[in-house]
Amino acid sequence: KCGSTQNMAANIKVVVRVRPLNEKELDLNSRVVVDVVDDKMLVFDPKEEIRPFFYQGVQQPNKNFLKRANKELKFVFDNVCGQEASNKDVFETTTKDMLAALMEGYNCSVFVYGATGAGKTFTMIGSNEHPGITYLTMEHLFYTINQFEKEREFDIGVSYIEVYNENVYDLLKPSKTPLQLREDSKYGVMVAGLTLNNIKTARELLNMLENGNKNRTQHPTDANAESSRSHAVFQVYVKMRYKTSSQLRLVKLSMIDLAGSERASATGCVGERFKEGANINKSLLSLGNCINKLADGSNYIPYRDSKLTRLLKDSLGGNCKTVMIANVSPSSVSYEDSYNTLKYAARANKI
Ligand code: ADP
Ligand code: MG
Numbered sequence: 494k495c496g497s498t499q500n501m502a503a504n505i506k507v508v509v510r511v512r513p514l515n516e517k518e519l520d521l522n523s524r525v526v527v528d529v530v531d532d533k534m535l536v537f538d539p540k541e542e543i544r545p546f547f548y549q550g551v552q553q554p555n556k557n558f559l560k561r562a563n564k565e566l567k568f569v570f571d572n573v574c575g576q577e578a579s580n581k582d583v584f585e586t587t588t589k590d591m592l593a594a595l596m597e598g599y600n601c602s603v604f605v606y607g608a609t610g611a612g613k614t615f616t617m618i619g620s621n622e623h624p625g626i627t628y629l630t631m632e633h634l635f636y637t638i639n640q641f642e643k644e645r646e647f648d649i650g651v652s653y654i655e656v657y658n659e660n661v662y663d664l665l666k667p668s669k670t671p672l673q674l675r676e677d678s679k680y681g682v683m684v685a686g687l688t689l690n691n692i693k694t695a696r697e698l699l700n701m702l703e704n705g706n707k708n709r710t711q712h713p714t715d716a717n718a719e720s721s722r723s724h725a726v727f728q729v730y731v732k733m734r735y736k737t738s739s740q741l742r743l744v745k746l747s748m749i750d751l752a753g754s755e756r757a758s759a760t761g762c763v764g765e766r767f768k769e770g771a772n773i774n775k776s777l778l779s780l781g782n783c784i785n786k787l788a789d790g791s792n793y794i795p796y797r798d799s800k801l802t803r804l805l806k807d808s809l810g811g812n813c814k815t816v817m818i819a820n821v822s823p824s825s826v827s828y829e830d831s832y833n834t835l836k837y838a839a840r841a842n843k844i
Contacts, residue, residue: 504812504813504814504815505784505787505814505815505816505817505841506571506572506587506814506815506816506817507570507571507816507817507819507838507839507841507842508570508571508572508573508574508583508586508587508816508817508818508819509535509568509570509572509573509574509818509819509820509821509835509838510573510574510578510583510612510616510818510819510820510821511527511529511535511573511574511575511576511821511822511823512576512611512612512615512820512821512822512823513576513823514576514822514823514824515610515822517826518822518824518826519548521824521826522548523824523825523826524824524825525823525824525825526538526539526823526824526825526828526831527821527822527823527831529573529575529576530567530573531573532572532573532574533569533570533571533572533573534567534568534569534570534573535567535568535570535573535835536565536566536567536568537564537565537566537568537831537832537835538563538564538565538566538828538832539563539565540563540565564832566835568835568838568839569842570819570838570839570842571586571842572586572587574586576823579623580615580616580619580623580624580625580626580629581629583616583626583818584626584629584630584633587603587626587816587818588601588603588626588629588630588633588748588816589630589633591603591630591746591814591816592630592633592634592637593637594814595634595731595744595746595814596637596641598742598744599744599812599813599814600681600744600745600746600747600807600808600812600813600814601744601745601746601747601808601813601814601815601816602746602747602748602749602805602808602809602813602814602815602816603626603630603747603748603749603815603816603817603818604749604751604780604815604816604817604818605617605749605750605751605818605820606751606754606777606817606818606819606820606834606837606838607751607753607754607819607820607821607830607834608753608754608755608820608821608822608827608830608831608833608834609753609755610753610822610827611753611820611821611822611827611830611831611834612820612821612822613750613751613753613820614706614750616818616820617725617727617748617750618702618706618750621699624699626748627698627702627727627748628695628698628699628702630746630748631692631695631698631729632695634649634695634729634731634746635693635694635695638731641733643736644735644736644737645733645734645735645736646733646734646736647731647732647733648691648731648732648733649691649692649693649729649730649731649732650689650690650691650729650730650732651689651690651691651692651698651701651727651728651729651730652665652684652687652688652689652690652727652728652730653665653701653702653705653725653726653727653728654672654684654687654725654726654728655708655709655710655723655724655725655726656723656724656726656776656800656801656804657710657722657723657724659775659776659799659800660800661673661674661684661800661804662708662710663684663686663687663688664705664706664708664709664725665688665690665701665704665705665708666688667708672684672685672686672687673685673686674800674803674804676806679743680743681745681806681807682803682804682805682806682807684804689730702727705725705727706725709723709725710722710723722752722753723752724749724750724751724752724776724801725749725750726747726748726749726750726801726804726805727747727748727749727750728745728746728747728748729745729746729747729748730743730744730745731743731744731745731746745807745808747805747808749801749805751777751780752776752777754777754830754833754834754837755830775798775799776799776800776801776802777801778799779795779798779799779801779802780799780801780802780805781837781840781841782795782798783795783796783798783802783809784809784817784840784841785840785841787809787810788840788841794810796809817838817841819834819835819837819838820834821834821835
């Protein structure tokens, strides 16, 4: 049962992914503030530029926009993926091992956390050339299921929903009416009225996710026109029936593309947009709180504080496997965002 605090250390894994500099960051000659030392360690805001910085073959002066004393903070995580890491590499260090646990009956969840533009959706969904970890994980799930097919019968249902403004919406069957959460003694947390799509191959998934993403709630804000203000939750319900005993087991895999973690205050939003920002923070904050309480060994985990944590109540806790992927930009342009993301990730890593 989830929610207990036993063996938490083995059950949560924190991985940081540093994306490559983008065009804009290169054009600005921004300073690189995240130095990936090895596959477990990074230094945030290093004292000296460890590598010379080249743009179009020419070594560039490194502009320190912020002109403050360097923090030179060492962070150690379960894994650090540098800019050269592919989605396949990230998959190998994050969700691949989870599937064995899923087959043993553990609910599993993976989160991508980070500011808008840090690479969350690239990691989760990716593109046709670089399929994200959702596709790679599902492909591996179908492979894994094949290995067990002699002893078990499988039934796979998937759903794709978003949590927006503390409301739950179906991304596969768009409607303005929010869906309600229910708790079922047998199936755990359920979304009332949600239709599960049956899929047999990972390929079928790509179109589905693409269509679902088109339905995600997006609003332009001052901070970033592409800003995504909702949490996208992809869930896989695996029903397995053991052929010898007829015993039925239901496990859930949840993959969550969290909304941008930049603070509402930084986006200069007022009114409706501000309310959105406050609600995004509410779910992110309460996710962080739940993870911290689990780490402290508290008996009371405040799952009920937000929609996201209520939804994930049975997928986040002692006997569930959780992976947190924290995405950051290496550029000084995103100094505060990266710093905040690393601190959030480090707190989760203490577990
Ligand atoms: P987020 O979902 O966190 O807002 P995105 O995943 O949309 O950020 O990434 C922002 C931009 O950076 C996109 O154009 C994306 O293709 C690109 N990008 C992100 N991560 C990588 C990466 N590891 N390699 C190459 N491009 C990336
Ligand atoms: Mg995104």
